[in-house]
Every structure is written in structure tokens, then in C-alpha cells.
Amino acid sequence: MPGTKTHASFWSDFWSLARPYWVSEGRRRGVTLLAAVIAFTLALVWTEVQFNRWNKDFYDTFEHKDRLGFFLELGRFTLLAVIFIVLAVYKQYLQQMLMIEWRAWLTEKYLGQWLAGQAYYRLQLLDKGTDNPDQRIADDLNIFVDLTLTLSLGLLSAVVTLVSFVGILWTISGALEVAGFSIPGYMVWVALVYAIAGTWLTHVIGRPLIGLNFQRQKAEADFRFSLVRLRENSEGVALYRGEEGEHANFRQRFGAVIGNWWSIMQKQKQITWFTSFYGQMAIIFPFVVSAPRYFSGGAPLGSIFQTASAFGQVQSALSWFIGAYGSFASWKATVDRLTGFEQAIARAQVEAQALKGERVEGDDVELALAHLALALPQGTPLLAETSLRLVPGENVLVTGPSGSGKSTLFRALAGIWPYWTGRIELPRGARLLFLPQKAYLPIGTLKSAVAYPAQAETVGDAVIVDALCAVGLESLATDLAREENWAQVLSGGEQQRVAFARALINKPDWLFLDEASAALPEQAQADLYALLHERLPQTTLVSISHRDSLVWFHPRRLKWALGGPEPRLILN
Numbered sequence: 001m002p003g004t005k006t007h008a009s010f011w012s013d014f015w016s017l018a019r020p021y022w023v024s025e026g027r028r029r030g031v032t033l034l035a036a037v038i039a040f041t042l043a044l045v046w047t048e049v050q051f052n053r054w055n056k057d058f059y060d061t062f063e064h065k066d067r068l069g070f071f072l073e074l075g076r077f078t079l080l081a082v083i084f085i086v087l088a089v090y091k092q093y094l095q096q097m098l099m100i101e102w103r104a105w106l107t108e109k110y111l112g113q114w115l116a117g118q119a120y121y122r123l124q125l126l127d128k129g130t131d132n133p134d135q136r137i138a139d140d141l142n143i144f145v146d147l148t149l150t151l152s153l154g155l156l157s158a159v160v161t162l163v164s165f166v167g168i169l170w171t172i173s174g175a176l177e178v179a180g181f182s183i184p185g186y187m188v189w190v191a192l193v194y195a196i197a198g199t200w201l202t203h204v205i206g207r208p209l210i211g212l213n214f215q216r217q218k219a220e221a222d223f224r225f226s227l228v229r230l231r232e233n234s235e236g237v238a239l240y241r242g243e244e245g246e247h248a249n250f251r252q253r254f255g256a257v258i259g260n261w262w263s264i265m266q267k268q269k270q271i272t273w274f275t276s277f278y279g280q281m282a283i284i285f286p287f288v289v290s291a292p293r294y295f296s297g298g299a300p301l302g303s304i305f306q307t308a309s310a311f312g313q314v315q316s317a318l319s320w321f322i323g324a325y326g327s328f329a330s331w332k333a334t335v336d337r338l339t340g341f342e343q344a345i346a347r348a349q350v351e352a353q354a355l356k357g358e359r360v361e362g363d364d365v366e367l368a369l370a371h372l373a374l375a376l377p378q379g380t381p382l383l384a385e386t387s388l389r390l391v392p393g394e395n396v397l398v399t400g401p402s403g404s405g406k407s408t409l410f411r412a413l414a415g416i417w418p419y420w421t422g423r424i425e426l427p428r429g430a431r432l433l434f435l436p437q438k439a440y441l442p443i444g445t446l447k448s449a450v451a452y453p454a455q456a457e458t459v460g461d462a463v464i465v466d467a468l469c470a471v472g473l474e475s476l477a478t479d480l481a482r483e484e485n486w487a488q489v490l491s492g493g494e495q496q497r498v499a500f501a502r503a504l505i506n507k508p509d510w511l512f513l514d515e516a517s518a519a520l521p522e523q524a525q526a527d528l529y530a531l532l533h534e535r536l537p538q539t540t541l542v543s544i545s546h547r548d549s550l551v552w553f554h555p556r557r558l559k560w561a562l563g564g565p566e567p568r569l570i571l572n
Helices: 007-022 027-063 067-126 133-173 186-206 208-232 234-240 243-295 301-318 325-355 406-414 446-451 461-470 492-506 522-535 548-553
Strands: 175-178 181-184 358-362 367-375 381-390 396-399 420-427 432-435 510-514 540-544 556-561 568-571
Touching: 007 027, 007 067, 007 325, 027 067, 027 133, 027 301, 067 133, 067 325, 133 186, 133 208, 133 301, 133 325, 186 243, 186 301, 186 325, 208 243, 208 325, 234 243, 243 301, 243 325, 367 406, 381 420, 381 568, 396 406, 396 548, 406 420, 406 432, 406 510, 406 540, 432 492, 446 461, 446 492, 461 492, 492 522, 522 548, 540 548
Parallel strands: 358 420, 396 540, 396 556, 432 510, 510 540
Antiparallel strands: 175 181, 367 381, 367 420, 556 568
16 A cells, blocks of 8 residues: 555655656756746745835835835835746746656656557556556656646745745844743744644644545546446447446446545545644734734834744745645655556566566577467466477468467467467568457558558558458548548458458568458458468468368468367477
8 A cells, every 4th residue: 555655665766756857868958947947936935035025114114104115115016026927927837848848758758668568468467456557657647747846846945935034034023031031033933833733733634645645546547447448349338238237337436436535525624624724823823922022112013014924934834744735645646656557567577577488589481389388377277388380381270269378379479478488489580460350450540550550651552552452441442541440430340351451561471360350251251361372472371260261271280189188289
């Protein structure tokens, strides 16, 4: 749980998240912006000091009935107000620029880590506890940058304000005589005791907010993800008439959001009770304490207002933690989530390297398996140690019962399945392409969907149109620039035809098809395989299928045998 971390561990985690940008090659613009924001922050504190001095001079004009001085002080206030407004506007503007720079750099870094080595895929297998990586990249990074800058600059402003005003308050508050003892600068000590007591009580009351904010981000992301899942699978839900079940699922997940929100509301109500009382008392408190000096003639009216203003600044600076506690709780929860995400990615990469065998490029033109053994994440064996060689030009049909591990074999050959041992030796320089049963279609133009994984601009329109016409999608040939969520627009069979078009465009040396034509009629399947033979005569096909009709296109059979003590492969 996030609340169990020690303070040292938390600050270590925070520094590991924040440091990389500030030591990166792209830090120059960020450092420049940060220096500018700090300069504007210090300048704003300077204007507060000037306003404090103005308070004394302005209210003294009332006491002395100085009409000319009154109007001069109004002019002085106007000048200070204009300076303050300009500084405040540009400080916020530059801070937002810095947020964009830092967030963009962090987003690129996290996207790179998430995508590198198929970590996005392995996290689903190895670390089920890392929920909603999309939310951590899209939302948590934004919150982290925003609150880190807001809190750190707020703390800087509080420290500088404290240093600037504590001397003023010490000088103008005078000494307090108590039982024969003189307490110099007594208002400083009063502000210090007042702020320490308030900070301690705020922490005691609000500490549970850290864990509640951690759970809030998770609950919100889970609810949003379930809504996205319905949108992506709307046809399947509609065919099953699964609306009632989906509604119940939404209600349950949103119930978690509401339950968490009620807990946060209750805790924030308690904090608001205290901080409101604390803040209101801080307004009147300096006047109550300094009033005896004024009534005894020991201080002019302007000094009383200056004292109250300085006390407010010192007390506010010392009480910075109280006002920022809600933001701090959200910030700490975000740091914990991002740290957990980074650790999960690193753990997935380490475990994957430790679990899988050796996948290398050899000097031979054949694809060789040596002592290859496959297993499920739970350790259940899918394939006993197997050694065999696949010869280029000899198409192979992989058969076996459903769930036996045929698709897992392809995942191991592709290098994304971590639970295997042995050695896979690929032909050196060979281009491999894998077509799964459900083709992935990115949102965007049809051209980008057909060219995938290649960039659309690297493939000519004529090539795309030729491939679409060849696989029986002539009706789409004029829609290359049309942008859609093609996974929702095209039928399952049309999506598989797009996958075959990709094969024609990429011209791989080895093409692995995992039930890649299962959604098509047998005649359409036969036509597409005949097309592959015609257009890609140098490509070796390795297909998984339950249809006997594909035997005609594959002279060799790789059969998954489950009859013995351990699953094994037989090549004939």
C-alpha cells in the first residue's frame, strides 16, 4: 500500500522520477524556463514586501489626516498592483510552458519504456497488478508534472516569504513582558507556534487522503477502461444481448468510484472544518495580540496594519503545508503509481530475460528449434523439449487440438512469449511476418491501416490499391485517405483480407499465419492462399488451421501430439 512507504523511500522514488529530465540532453530549455519562473516567483515576493510597507504608510495617512499623502499612496499602490499583475501573469504562463516541456519529455520516455521489448504485452502476462498503464502515461504524468512544479514553487515562495517577512515582523512587533521576562519579536514566536500546531493537526486529520487518492485514480481508470471495452466490442455485446451484464459491470465499477469519493469527501470535510477555522482565526489573531500596544499609545495605526500584514505573511509561509495538504496527498499517490509502473516494466523485462530461452540469428537458411519447451505462466507444460528444422520453400501446416499451444509456439518464434526454454535459430537476415487471427487495425486512414506496421508515407498509393484489389477489397480502393476506427467499420473477414494485403506489401521471407483466414469461406481462403503462392513464390508459409482444405497448400505437417506423457511436436 502507498501509505506504508518510509519518508526516505518516498523521496528516493520521487527523485528517480524527477531527475532524468533535468540531466538529459533536452534539459536546456527546461532549465531556462525554470530559472525564469523562479525569478518571477522571487519578484512576486518582493512586491508582497512592498505592499507590506505600503500598508503602514497608507494607514498612517488616515491617522495624520494627510490628504496629499493619501493620494500619493494610492498612486504607489497602483504602480505596485500593475507590477504584481504582470509578474503573476507571466509567471503562470512560463510555468505552463515548463509543464508542457517536462510532460512531453516524460511521456516520450515512458512510451519508449512501455513499448520497448514488447513490455506492454509482457506486463499482461507477468504483472497483473499493474492496472491501466494508459492512464498512468496519459493522466498520472500530467498530475506529477503539474503538482511537482506547483508544490515546489509554492514551497520556494513560502520559504522566501518567511525569510523576507520574519525580520520585518521581529522588528515591528516589539517585545512582550511576561512575568518579568521580555520576549523580543514575540509575534514571530506566536506565528511559529500557531503554524506548527496547525500543520501537525492537518497531517493527523488528512493522512488517509494519500491512500484514498491512490485508490481514486485506480477506480476512475478501471471505470473508464470498461466503457472503452464496450465501445471496442459493441457488436459482440449486441449479438449476445449482453447489455444487462455490461450495465451491472458498469454499475459495480462506478460504485467503487462513488464509494471512494464518499470516503474522500468525509476526510476533506474534516480537513475543511479545521483549515477554515485555522484560516479565519489567523485573520483576527494578529490584531487581538497587537491591539494592546495601539491602545496604550505604543504603536501608530499604520504599524498595527503592517504588523497584521507581516504576521499573515509569516503565518501563511509557515502554514504552507496546511493549504497544500490536499494537493500533496494527490501528488504522493501519483508518485507511488508512476514508481510502481516503472518497477513493473523493469520487472517484466528482467523476468522475461530470465525465463525465456535463446532466440538468435544463425548462419543457416533453415529455421531450427533446439530443445524448445513451452509452458503457461502458471508453469503448466505446453510442449516437451523438441528439436526440428524447417526448410525454406517447404510450407508447413501446424495442427492440433484447441488450446494445445500452437499460437504460443508462434509467440515464442516472434520473441514475445517469455515462458520457454531452449534455442530458436532464425535464418540470418530473414524477414518474418506474423498474421494473428484477429488483425490489428490502427485508428486513422485506411492507407495507414493497410500499410501497418510500415509508415503510410513509405508505401505508394498504387501499391496499396493493388494489394486491396488483389485480396478482394476493390470497394475500398478509393478510400485510402478516409479516417475511421477500421476495426469497427470492417467485418472480421474484411479485416483478415487486409492482413493478407499487408503480406503482399511486406513480401516477407517467412509468413506465419495463425488462423489468419478462419473468418472467410473456404473458397475465399483457397483463393487467398493461391494468391500468396502466385505473388510471393519465395515466401515460406507456416500456417495454423483446423481446416483440412489447407493441406493442399502445405506439403509438410507439424502435428501437436498429446497422447504421450508430455505434449510433443511431430514433423512429417
